[in-house]
Amino acid sequence: MRQCLIYDGPGAEAKLIGLEYMISENLFLTLLDEEKPLWHSHEYEVKSGVLFLPGVPGPIELHGLDTVCKTYGKTIHFWQVDKGDNLPLGLPQLMMALTRDGQLYDQLAKGNRNVEKRFGVSIEKERAKRVELKGPDHGIHPLANGGGNGLIPKLREVDCKPADSVPRVFV
Amino acid sequence: MASSDKSPAPTPARGAVESTPPGKPMSMGQQVVDKGASMLQSLTPVKQISQHVCTFALYSHDMCRQIETHHYVSRLNQDFLQCPVYESDDSNARLIGIEYIISDRLFEALPTEEQKLWHSHAYEIKSGLWVNPRIPDIIGKPELENLAKTYGKFWCTWQVDRGDKLPLGAPALMMSPQGVNLGKVDPELVKKRDDKYNISSEEIRESRVEIEEPEWINPQADYWKQHGKGFAIDIEKTEMKLRAPFP
Numbered sequence: 001m002r003q004c005l006i007y008d009g010p011g012a013e014a015k016l017i018g019l020e021y022m023i024s025e026n027l028f029l030t031l032l033d034e035e036k037p038l039w040h041s042h043e044y045e046v047k048s049g050v051l052f053l054p055g056v057p058g059p060i061e062l063h064g065l066d067t068v069c070k071t072y073g074k075t076i077h078f079w080q081v082d083k084g085d086n087l088p089l090g091l092p093q094l095m096m097a098l099t100r101d102g103q104l105y106d107q108l109a110k111g112n113r114n115v116e117k118r119f120g121v122s123i124e125k126e127r128a129k130r131v132e133l134k135g136p137d138h139g140i141h142p143l144a145n146g147g148g149n150g151l152i153p154k155l156r157e158v159d160c161k162p163a164d165s166v167p168r169v170f171v
Numbered sequence: 172m173a174s175s176d177k178s179p180a181p182t183p184a185r186g187a188v189e190s191t192p193p194g195k196p197m198s199m200g201q202q203v204v205d206k207g208a209s210m211l212q213s214l215t216p217v218k219q220i221s222q223h224v225c226t227f228a229l230y231s232h233d234m235c236r237q238i239e240t241h242h243y244v245s246r247l248n249q250d251f252l253q254c255p256v257y258e259s260d261d262s263n264a265r266l267i268g269i270e271y272i273i274s275d276r277l278f279e280a281l282p283t284e285e286q287k288l289w290h291s292h293a294y295e296i297k298s299g300l301w302v303n304p305r306i307p308d309i310i311g312k313p314e315l316e317n318l319a320k321t322y323g324k325f326w327c328t329w330q331v332d333r334g335d336k337l338p339l340g341a342p343a344l345m346m347s348p349q350g351v352n353l354g355k356v357d358p359e360l361v362k363k364r365d366d367k368y369n370i371s372s373e374e375i376r377e378s379r380v381e382i383e384e385p386e387w388i389n390p391q392a393d394y395w396k397q398h399g400k401g402f403a404i405d406i407e408k409t410e411m412k413l414r415a416p417f418p
Contacts, residue, residue: 001192001337003266005255007216014216016245016253019266019328021338027193032179034172035339038406041418055211064204076328076342078269087251088271089285092326092342094406102415145418150411153341157400158176158232160353 001027008081010054017088018077018095025136028072028144036143037151039072040097043135049126050098050109054119062129069133072144073097091153099145175343176232176403178333191263193336219245223260225364226301227356228325231344231394231401234353238332239364242270250274252321258331260304268345270325278322278389286391288402289322290347293385299375300348300356304368308378320385322392323347341404349393 002022007014028039045051046069053061075095079088098104109115109123116122142148197205224242241264242254252272257264278289295301296319303311325345329338348356361372390397411417 001194005217005266010213010215012215012219013247015247016216016255016269016271019255019269021266021329023337024194027337030193031337031339035179038173038341053208053212055213056208057211060204060207063200064208067201074338076326078271078324078326087273087277087281088324089281091404092328094341096417099418100415103413103417105414140418146411148418150409151406152409154405154407156403156405158403160234160395160399160401 006075006077008079015079015081017079017081018075020073020075020095022068022071022073025070025072025138028136028141029138033143036141037145037147037149038094039074040095040145041099041136041140042068042071042073042097043140044099045097047127047130047133047135048098048101049121049123049128049130050104052119052121052126054121058129062133065130066133070136072136072141091155093153094151096146099140172408173340173406174403175341175405176230177340179335179339192265216245220255221245222303224254224301225260225304225368226295227348227360227364228327228345229348229354229356230327230330231346232403234346234395234401236332237356237360238267238327239360240267244272250277256325256327258329265329265331267329267331268325268327268342270323270345272318272321272323274317275320275322275385275389278392283391286389287394288344289324289392290345291349291385291388291392292321292323292347293319293388294350294354295348297376297379297382297384298348298350299372299377299379300361302368302370302372302375304370308375312379312382315379316382319382322389341406343404344402346393346395346401349396351396353395354393 004020005016006018006020008017046065077093077095107113220243222244224244226240228238228240230236241257241260244252244254246252250273254270255266256268256270258267296315326342327345328342348354365372395401
């Protein structure tokens, strides 16, 4: 199990936009079916080369990615900086991961954002290095990745318990 | 449908309250990767964390459920702070959520619907519940004057107090301690914290008497106080906008 803070950049001024938990396949399989859709697989992100560790030499990175490839993650974002929000507004958003070619907008990796240039990586070269890596032993669970559905948060009001129903002693 | 207020049915992921998540101990190989990465990477955003705050929070959908929290605070500018929140200050502490803290100036500019999700900090600070462990209160005082006027938005993603061994369900909105009825923190919880750090919240409260109350706390914040309602989050299915098949 790993827990990750997610920022929108690598600098001192970076905004803390969310968090992610990563668990092994074994732990994922213990989750209730209702919970599984909130988690996403990592196999494609790792094998396609889009996921990388900036500044970490290939062999060390590859060793780490071997494990990550088989894990599942649960990512929640609280700050939609891509909408131009300058404060963390609204409800927490459940995030999904990339799961196949064609989903990622080119301009994120290569175009004006140019992740490749900024971090000195080549996604194509990474993909070639990672050919041998394997995803979850039991294959990607069909309920993961939203179970194929989009998932959206909704706010619901609930009644507070009346104060005097709560047994409390205060000195 | 996953919700923040529905306790999951008993599963292997729930059970006795233990502080270690399930999972195998770290392999040697993993330790090599972690060591290598931490030596070679700057981790700059994380290094901006400049203080540790220990305080308490209450679940908006059930204010009887209260937790001790450990905020690791970084200041982005005069009006804004961001804090990963942990269940303790141990190296194996679970990351239970994130809180954002803004000045009253920024808060007043928020839409009314957004303000409902935020809570005030004045009571928490003046009452001595909010502390910087192991720092003499006098050092923290000037900052506290400023913080007493702020508002916070705190989402909890791992409900460890109900025994969840993994982060389950939808994120839960949290509220801050207040001086009235449902906002009061269980004295047992406070005592446990005070004993751990060898402090007295009572004494700290007395030493903070001079900290100015904010002139006004926006009634949209601490929504439960005026409206008797909390909030829960439900995660529902929806049609996904796609540019390629998924998954």
